[in-house]
Amino acid sequence: xxxxxxxxxxxxxxxxxxxxxxxxxxxxxxxxxxxxxxxxxxxxxxxxxxxxxxxxxxxxxxxxxxxxxxxxxxxxxxxxxxxxxxxxxxxxxxxxxxxxxxxxxxxxxxxxxxxxxxxxxxxxxxxxxxxxxxxxxxxxxxxxxxxxxxxxxxxxxxxxxxxxxxxxxxxxxxxxxxxxxxxxxxxxxxxxxxxxxxxxxxxxxxxxxxxxxxxxxxxxxxxxxxxxxxxxxxxxxxxxxxxxxxxxxxxxxxxxxxxxxxxxxxxxxxxxxxxxxxxxxxxxx
Amino acid sequence: xxxxxxxxxxxxxxxxxxxxxxxxxxxxxxxxxxxxxxxxxxxxxxxxxxxxxxxxxxxxxxxxxxxxxxxxxxxxxxxxxxxxxxxxxxxxxxxxxxxxxxxxxxxxxxxxxxxxxxxxxxxxxxxxxxxxxxxxxxxxxxxxxxxxxxxxxxxxxxxxxxxxxxxxxxxxxxxxxxxxxxxxxxxxxxxxxxxxxxxxxxxxxxxxxxxxxxxxxxxxxxxxxxxxxxxxxxxxxxxxxxxxxxxxxxxxxxxxxxxxxxxxxxxxxxxxxxxxxx
Numbered sequence: 001x002x003x004x005x006x007x008x009x010x011x012x013x014x015x016x017x018x019x020x021x022x023x024x025x026x027x028x029x030x031x032x033x034x035x036x037x038x039x040x041x042x043x044x045x046x047x048x049x050x051x052x053x054x055x056x057x058x059x060x061x062x063x064x065x066x067x068x069x070x071x072x073x074x075x076x077x078x079x080x081x082x083x084x085x086x087x088x089x090x091x092x093x094x095x096x097x098x099x100x101x102x103x104x105x106x107x108x109x110x111x112x113x114x115x116x117x118x119x120x121x122x123x124x125x126x127x128x129x130x131x132x133x134x135x136x137x138x139x140x141x142x143x144x145x146x147x148x149x150x151x152x153x154x155x156x157x158x159x160x161x162x163x164x165x166x167x168x169x170x171x172x173x174x175x176x177x178x179x180x181x182x183x184x185x186x187x188x189x190x191x192x193x194x195x196x197x198x199x200x201x202x203x204x205x206x207x208x209x210x211x212x213x214x215x216x217x218x219x220x221x222x223x224x225x226x227x228x229x230x231x232x233x234x235x236x237x238x239x240x241x242x243x244x245x246x247x248x249x250x251x252x253x254x255x256x257x258x259x260x261x262x263x264x265x266x267x268x269x270x271x272x273x274x275x276x277x278x279x280x281x282x283x284x285x
Numbered sequence: 286x287x288x289x290x291x292x293x294x295x296x297x298x299x300x301x302x303x304x305x306x307x308x309x310x311x312x313x314x315x316x317x318x319x320x321x322x323x324x325x326x327x328x329x330x331x332x333x334x335x336x337x338x339x340x341x342x343x344x345x346x347x348x349x350x351x352x353x354x355x356x357x358x359x360x361x362x363x364x365x366x367x368x369x370x371x372x373x374x375x376x377x378x379x380x381x382x383x384x385x386x387x388x389x390x391x392x393x394x395x396x397x398x399x400x401x402x403x404x405x406x407x408x409x410x411x412x413x414x415x416x417x418x419x420x421x422x423x424x425x426x427x428x429x430x431x432x433x434x435x436x437x438x439x440x441x442x443x444x445x446x447x448x449x450x451x452x453x454x455x456x457x458x459x460x461x462x463x464x465x466x467x468x469x470x471x472x473x474x475x476x477x478x479x480x481x482x483x484x485x486x487x488x489x490x491x492x493x494x495x496x497x498x499x500x501x502x503x504x505x506x507x508x509x510x511x512x513x514x515x516x517x518x519x520x521x522x523x524x525x526x527x528x529x530x531x532x533x534x535x536x537x538x539x540x541x542x543x544x545x546x547x548x549x550x551x552x553x554x555x556x557x558x559x560x561x562x563x
Contacts, residue, residue, distance in 0.1 A: 012388060020385070034414065
């Protein structure tokens with residue numbers, strides 16, 4: 001009897017077979033081919049070895065591109081957290097109408113096209129853009145500042161583009177905190193800053209970790225924003241892969257860079273996942 | 286209320302503490318919200334310029350660039366391609382993704398857990414690396430890039446959104462409803478159509494909507510898997526922007542923003558979009 005009851009509430013695992021087959025053919029197989037190709041010694045093929053990886057890891061230019069990409073992700077994530085956390089906090093303590101408005105403002109960038117969002121930053125940061133026009137109008141500057149094609153510009157634009165990814169998980173985490181904890185802390189004499197530091201912040205750690213993971217992964221792979229705001233002088237990993245694959249047709253090297261990049265992303269994801277488990281344990285303790 | 290519990294002598298210090306905390310947090314939050322909206326407002330603002338450049342502030346206002354969109358056949362062509370590919374990718378994602386979600390959502394087996402991570406993994410893997418690897422795969426098996434390869438690639442990166450939202454809806458569903466319908470004589474298919482589907486429909490719609498937007502906006506996969514004849518909108522716009530700051534692109538961006546806001550509000554009404562994203 002129990003078996004027949006269970007039958008109606010679960011569906012056959014075979015229903016997942018078509019998508020599983022599609023993923024094995026069109027997702028897993030290509031990645032295996034990418035891995036295999038990265039061991040080819042030259043674009044014509046034939047010999048296999050570690051040549052491409054040795055070339056990447058022995059080249060200070062390539063290592064520099066990898067390093068600046070990973071470091072860019074750190075800067076964007078920190079800025080996004082500093083700006084995004086208060087937004088989630090404000091959402092949590094606002095009346096219903098303000099919550100809806102904040103949510104709309106947060107979701108809008110998530111759903112507008114990345115090209116459109118990035119384009120807006122080109123208009124804002126350009127020589128004749130809003131920032132320069134405003135500063136000149138106030139009289140603070142005589143000649144336009146160079147804001148576009150700088151790393152600072154890339155960081156700010158990416159922080160805006162990725163902020164929803166940070167804010168949404170933190171809103172979820174904050175909504176799960178029992179408000180009695182904050183009340184208890186304040187009754188026991190802790191001020192707002194202390195309550196925030198000792199109670200709210202630690203309890204929202206799972207949301208922070210989830211938000212940082214999503215923001216970081218999105219920031220280092222944000223091809224369009226990196227190339228439009230960064231311009232030609234700044235090279236990050238996605239563009240580097242694209243140049244090697246498309247312009248130079250050097251597939252084995254492009255494959256090797258992709259694998260190095262994929263592994264870096266996976267290492268970061270695993271670190272964040274481990275932190276997430278720790279923080280959930282902490283928040284539930 | 287809690288004021289009673291505090292020593293009277295400390296009340297002034299605590300007020301300052303509360304005030305400074307609120308001012309700092311609200312101040313940063315408002316700054317961040319301005320930063321979030323500013324780009325959207327700016328694009329719409331400059332799209333009404335009467336000038337030939339995106340100089341700020343605009344020398345005058347007009348609708349000329351919106352009128353210009355009627356003649357911008359390259360952008361229209363790219364838009365049609367992007368809409369077609371996104372429609373196919375979304376349809377396939379819903380068909381395959383919902384079916385797969387039903388299979389894995391309530392299954393306790395290890396296979397189901399592995400499949401769940403597999404189906405969600407395109408969300409974190411760099412899409413550019415996936416695009417490149419797909420191109421290598423298709424060229425290795427001798428299939429030339431075409432709208433078909435494009436749709437396959439887009440489906441892989443869109444399907445995670447459908448799976449994530451459908452699995453979440455299924456997890457929230459009360460299984461005793463299915464037991465009840467079955468004990469009242471409903472068959473499996475009838476129970477699915479009349480009980481399960483209505484309950485998970487908002488989740489499928491929200492997932493399908495996000496999948497559509499993700500495909501419509503995709504650049505890294507399209508860069509590798511499109512053929513020369515298939516121009517895609519985000520790539521067309523990106524290349525227009527690399528060359529010169531085109532005001533027609535601003536007008537098109539304005540149209541896209543307004544359509545997106547409209548769709549968002551509709552999805553919020555029918556599928557509770559914001560609840561599904563938090």
